[in-house]
Amino acid sequence: MSGTVVDGGLAAAGQVDHAAVARSSRAWGWWFVAEHRIRAMRSYVASAVIIGLGSPFLFLIGLGVGLGLLVDANQGSQGVDGVPYLVFLAPALAMAGAMQTSSQENTYGVFGGFKWFPMFFAMNGTPIGPAHIVLGFQVAVLVRVLVSLVAFVLVMILFRIGDPLGAVLLLPIGLLMAAAVGFAVMSWVATQTEDRGQLSFIERFVVVPLTLFSGTYFPLETLPWSLQWVGWISPLWHAAELGRAALYGAPLPAAMLLVHVGYLVLLGAVTCALSIRTFRRRLDK
Amino acid sequence: MTEQLLEAPAPTIRGPLRGLYAGNTRSVVARGLRVIARNNWLIVVTGFFEPVFYLLSMGIGLGALIGTVEFYGVDVPYAAYIAPALMAVSAMNGAVYDSTMNVFFKMNFAKLYQQMLSTSLGPLDVALGEILLALFRGLLYACGFMVVTSLMGLNLSWTAVLAIPAALVIAFGFASFGMAVTSYMKTFQHLDYVYFVMMPMFLLSATFFPIEVYPQGVQWVIQAMPLWHGVDMVRQLTTGLIQPSILLHLLYFAVMIVVGLWFTTARLKALFLR
Amino acid sequence: MIEARGLRKQYGDFTAVDGIDFAIEPGEAFGFLGPNGAGKSTTMRMIAATSTRTSGDLQVLGFDPESHGPEIRAQLGIVPQADQLDEELRVIDNLVVYGRYFGLPLPYVKRRAEELLDFAQLTEKRKARVDGLSGGMKRRLTIARGLINSPKAMLLDEPTTGLDPQARHVLWDRLFRLKEEGTTLVLTTHYMDEAEQLCDRLVVVDKGAIVAEGSPSALIRQYSTREVLEVRFGSSRNAEAAERIEGIGSRIEVLPDRVLVYDDDGEAAMAAVHERGLQPITSLVRRSSLEDVFLRLTGRSLIE
Numbered sequence: 105m106s107g108t109v110v111d112g113g114l115a116a117a118g119q120v121d122h123a124a125v126a127r128s129s130r131a132w133g134w135w136f137v138a139e140h141r142i143r144a145m146r147s148y149v150a151s152a153v154i155i156g157l158g159s160p161f162l163f164l165i166g167l168g169v170g171l172g173l174l175v176d177a178n179q180g181s182q183g184v185d186g187v188p189y190l191v192f193l194a195p196a197l198a199m200a201g202a203m204q205t206s207s208q209e210n211t212y213g214v215f216g217g218f219k220w221f222p223m224f225f226a227m228n229g230t231p232i233g234p235a236h237i238v239l240g241f242q243v244a245v246l247v248r249v250l251v252s253l254v255a256f257v258l259v260m261i262l263f264r265i266g267d268p269l270g271a272v273l274l275l276p277i278g279l280l281m282a283a284a285v286g287f288a289v290m291s292w293v294a295t296q297t298e299d300r301g302q303l304s305f306i307e308r309f310v311v312v313p314l315t316l317f318s319g320t321y322f323p324l325e326t327l328p329w330s331l332q333w334v335g336w337i338s339p340l341w342h343a344a345e346l347g348r349a350a351l352y353g354a355p356l357p358a359a360m361l362l363v364h365v366g367y368l369v370l371l372g373a374v375t376c377a378l379s380i381r382t383f384r385r386r387l388d389k
Numbered sequence: 390m391t392e393q394l395l396e397a398p399a400p401t402i403r404g405p406l407r408g409l410y411a412g413n414t415r416s417v418v419a420r421g422l423r424v425i426a427r428n429n430w431l432i433v434v435t436g437f438f439e440p441v442f443y444l445l446s447m448g449i450g451l452g453a454l455i456g457t458v459e460f461y462g463v464d465v466p467y468a469a470y471i472a473p474a475l476m477a478v479s480a481m482n483g484a485v486y487d488s489t490m491n492v493f494f495k496m497n498f499a500k501l502y503q504q505m506l507s508t509s510l511g512p513l514d515v516a517l518g519e520i521l522l523a524l525f526r527g528l529l530y531a532c533g534f535m536v537v538t539s540l541m542g543l544n545l546s547w548t549a550v551l552a553i554p555a556a557l558v559i560a561f562g563f564a565s566f567g568m569a570v571t572s573y574m575k576t577f578q579h580l581d582y583v584y585f586v587m588m589p590m591f592l593l594s595a596t597f598f599p600i601e602v603y604p605q606g607v608q609w610v611i612q613a614m615p616l617w618h619g620v621d622m623v624r625q626l627t628t629g630l631i632q633p634s635i636l637l638h639l640l641y642f643a644v645m646i647v648v649g650l651w652f653t654t655a656r657l658k659a660l661f662l663r
Numbered sequence: 664m665i666e667a668r669g670l671r672k673q674y675g676d677f678t679a680v681d682g683i684d685f686a687i688e689p690g691e692a693f694g695f696l697g698p699n700g701a702g703k704s705t706t707m708r709m710i711a712a713t714s715t716r717t718s719g720d721l722q723v724l725g726f727d728p729e730s731h732g733p734e735i736r737a738q739l740g741i742v743p744q745a746d747q748l749d750e751e752l753r754v755i756d757n758l759v760v761y762g763r764y765f766g767l768p769l770p771y772v773k774r775r776a777e778e779l780l781d782f783a784q785l786t787e788k789r790k791a792r793v794d795g796l797s798g799g800m801k802r803r804l805t806i807a808r809g810l811i812n813s814p815k816a817m818l819l820d821e822p823t824t825g826l827d828p829q830a831r832h833v834l835w836d837r838l839f840r841l842k843e844e845g846t847t848l849v850l851t852t853h854y855m856d857e858a859e860q861l862c863d864r865l866v867v868v869d870k871g872a873i874v875a876e877g878s879p880s881a882l883i884r885q886y887s888t889r890e891v892l893e894v895r896f897g898s899s900r901n902a903e904a905a906e907r908i909e910g911i912g913s914r915i916e917v918l919p920d921r922v923l924v925y926d927d928d929g930e931a932a933m934a935a936v937h938e939r940g941l942q943p944i945t946s947l948v949r950r951s952s953l954e955d956v957f958l959r960l961t962g963r964s965l966i967e
Contacts, residue, residue, distance in 0.1 A: 151581035162589055170598040171451070178456045189454070301432035308435055316446035326450045397737040397765035397812040408732055416763035423760065424751045500747040507713055508764035508812070509737035661713065
């Protein structure tokens with residue numbers, strides 16, 4: 105080969121500082137992963153935005169108002185937890201939406217990243233490591249969750265559901281819960297190598313029952329004792345209780361505040377560590 | 390080697406269905422049953438639980454807050470009010486899931502219909518076979534749900550038994566249409582549009598509360614949707630409060646089935662035999 | 664058995680098949696050789712009555728595909744390009760279920776499926792999941808499936824594309840056996856070695872039209888020399904070197920990576936190149952193949 109071909113050719117090694125690349129990947133690898141995922145999400149940005157913006161209207165104004173009329177007719181306008189039913193329902197619906205989005209992204213995104221479009225293996229072939237992939241993926245999911253939470257909060261403020269400042273507090277609560285749920289789902293999905301339909305069980309046997317039995321549509325105490333444990337293990341219930349305290353000042357003793365926040369943090373931290381371990385094993389081959 | 394090799398029998402269907410139908414729908418159904426039996430019976434069986442979860446949660450929990458709801462002039466306990474709606478919804482969901490998600494996958498990834506249509510099968514055999522399978526699944530769920538609601542004492546009249554065939558009618562309507570709609574979808578994101586239609590229908594079609602809470606215009610929109618007809622029909626049967634309007638509901642689904650079947654067959658023909 | 668005259672297929676503005684004529688006799692192995700996008704698969708689909716022609720005449724097994732699709736498909740065995748197996752069913756069930764699509768009796772189909780598994784050398788895999796099979800096994804299973812209705816003709820679209828060399832040879836061996844038993848084979852390929860191995864007669868297609876027809880050896884005799892000299896001078900110098908060897912052999916082709924010199928005596932051509940003071944990086948003398956025929960006819964390589 106003559107010299108002219110190499111200059112500015114395909115492998116222009118001299119122009120890249122490889123040591124610097126490695127250094128920045130160590131510090132910022134998680135962000136490169138998140139950026140990749142966010143770019144990938146652009147392919148369904150239209151439907152994500154419509155669902156994100158449509159859900160609060162549909163659930164709060166469609167379902168919430170309708171149910172509210174029935175409940176308040178029977179219980180009086182201060183009937184549920186001292187507030188109109190719609191106010192009681194709103195924070196829980198926002199949290200339920202966040203949980204569902206996070207769980208779906210983590211189910212199909214994580215499984216797909218190993219199997220359908222094996223992006224994680226490609227990422228692992230660059231200076232980015234498994235921990236960065238796990239964290240970066242979750243950051244991207246939280247960005248999407250944030251969009252849907254913001255839509256819920258805006259609708260609440262617009263329709264004067266609860267305290268507007270309290271509504272804004274739903275954002276951090278929702279993100280914390282979405283992260284905990286996300287890592288939990290991820291830690292299981294990452295161990296699955298074949299899709300024989302079991303992936304849909306997360307939606308069917310975790311997300312839907314948790315939404316239905318975690319005191320979303322009615323206070324947990326309404327359920328018989330034998331079913332109340334579902335609420336206690338459910339990240340959704342803990343987040344919904346925090347959200348109710350924030351939105352309309354539902355009574356919340358300091359000890360319970362600690363339990364709610366502590367449970368979510370602990371769940372997230374443990375399953376995050378488990379996810380990283382599983383990713384490391386699976387990518388090491 | 391077998392002494393006598395058989396050739397495939399020549400199709401015997403004559404008349405307008407010639408080339409569209411080979412009278413061999415049973416082989417498509419047999420294939421589906423075999424897949425269920427060998428592979429995904431667990432997925433099929435567990436689909437039964439979703440409406441039961443809704444019934445337990447909303448019926449018990451919300452029921453305690455709401456008490457009774459008026460239906461054609463009679464106060465009905467809330468759990469008994471939503472049970473028939475959930476049955477109609479589960480018939481719709483099962484049929485739509487089978488005819489959209491599953492069909493989309495078979496069309497675009499498994500190439501199942503290309504395989505089938507390179508044999509002597511016609512598009513109508515395939516469409517009917519897939520729809521019958523969806524109905525079979527719907528029948529299982531409807532029967533299971535009926536057992537649960539009977540045990541909970543939520544069926545207020547003997548006419549509740551007729552809710553099972555009614556659920557099949559609903560499933561037939563949605564399944565025959567769903568497959569045609571799916572044939573236009575190119576990416577997974579397009580499936581989300583199904584969700585856009587299903588979700589509001591599910592939440593607002595008098596499922597959890599009467600549509601009288603809405604302004605008249607909104608009520609008309611809801612009443613134009615198939616699920617509202619399905620919910621009202623099944624609810625009339627399980628409560629025993631049967632109205633003349635049930636005939637209108639049946640007519641609605643009859644039209645939906647015929648148009649849907651025609652539409653689906655035409656689409657399959659356009660897609661795979663062009 | 665299969666006859667086409669002026670067969671055309673148009674998708675909007677794009678003409679996939681542009682008025683081709685061919686006739687396939689019972690018992691022969693007939694090939695369509697051409698690069699990707701030449702219109703081979705479209706032609707196969709029209710023969711299989713899963714694609715309607717835009718114009719021209721087509722008779723398959725005495726029927727017009729336009730009006731008698733099911734009758735034609737009942738008598739054909741189809742092996743599509745991508746395997747299109749039923750991944751939700753086990754290996755043996757793929758055969759049984761497919762046989763039922765033809766309306767064949769179940770006990771017969773079950774017996775026949777076992778024989779075909781044996782033919783496809785897949786008896787050990789009869790209960791296996793399809794997605795776990797290797798590419799070669801999948802293709803053999805697809806061929807076995809296509810035989811379940813004892814077809815009068817097998818249509819094979821790119822039967823060995825994507826397979827490793829060993830799997831290709833196993834597959835060719837199976838297809839040879841079918842040929843020996845008198846099955847009519849119609850296949851498309853863009854591999855000249857495959858066409859040479861399997862086809863009694865073939866047509867070379869390019870851009871939807873037939874550019875030559877004959878047996879592989881006749882085509883090579885007609886359109887190429889007995890031997891070819893391949894020389895490489897490095898990607899930037901091939902063109903310049905080609906000018907300097909002008910006149911050696913009966914024809915010279917310059918490709919991006921090498922120069923081909925057509926001459927009945929390749930060694931003599933090589934000596935002539937050296938005499939002109941040129942030292943190629945590599946050089947090779949080989950027999951002419953259908954690749955050379957295609958290059959001659961279209962000015963392009965088969966595999967681009």
